[in-house]
Amino acid sequence: MVRGESSLFAEPQIRPNFADCYFYHTIDLPDIGTVNGEWDLRGRFDEYIGFTPLQGKRVLDVGTASGFLTWEAEKRGAEVVSFDLDHARRQKLLPFRNSIYCIDRQESERQREEFFGSMKRSYWLCHSLFQSKARVHYGDIENLPRELGHFDVAFLCSVLEHLPDHIQAMWSAATLSDRLVIVTPTLATEERIAQFAGYRDHPEANFSFWRYALGVYREVLGMMGFEITSVTDKSFRHLGSGQDVARTTIVADRC
Secondary structure (H helix, E strand, C coil), rough: CCCCCCHHCCCCCCCCCCCCCCCCCCEECCCCEEEECCCEEECCHHHCCCCCCCCCCEEEEEEECHHHEEEEEEEECCEEEEEEEECCCHHHCCCCCCCCCHHHHHHHHHHHHHHHHHHHHHHHHHHCCCCCCEEEEEEEECCCCCCCCCCCEEEECCCCHCCCCHHHHHHHHHHHHHEEEEEEEEECCCCCEEECCCCCCHHHCCCCCEEEEEEHHHHHHHHHHHEEEEEEEEEEEECCCCEEEEEEEEEEEEE
């Protein structure tokens, strides 16, 4: 059975209250001004996505959070579908034995669902203020429905490092897209290796799993019928830590 648009795309939220929102990205909002988030990518969007042309393109923004990439893509003439998880139970975390995630999974999901709800509200507030035409699908990153249609470009930006399995999420987006734009920390080697990102002394960082080598991405993307066409290494402002943090932008096109 083909899913109808009424169930595929979320109904827009009536403009949420600003006080009920959490912003992942720093955004300049009409009538409100500058709102600080964890990352400030303002003025650097084009280099962040590897200078991918977006005019007239259909774009999938995977892990949209507050929607910064969606709004910037729309400004450049793209038609955008934003994606995020539908419920906190989708999120996997590292198993620190004394964490609420391990002690009381139900309460952990309740708290994280409140957090994700506040970030979704920030998206819909921006959507209203920017008078956006973007549509939103909430679901499973490893099983993006084919009914979403075909995309010229899919953004997988600052999302893969938070997943225990990068590859299934990449494949899910690759099945729908001709170009993948991946932004993530990497290991600068063509060896097919990965580095575990967790440390037992840092339970607060329970949401980062792996850092893959460029050679892994090249091999896996090749399996999927994609070829890496550009790789750039830049640092971007992370307000949460007060530092510029290194990220690699990988652009891969369907062969």
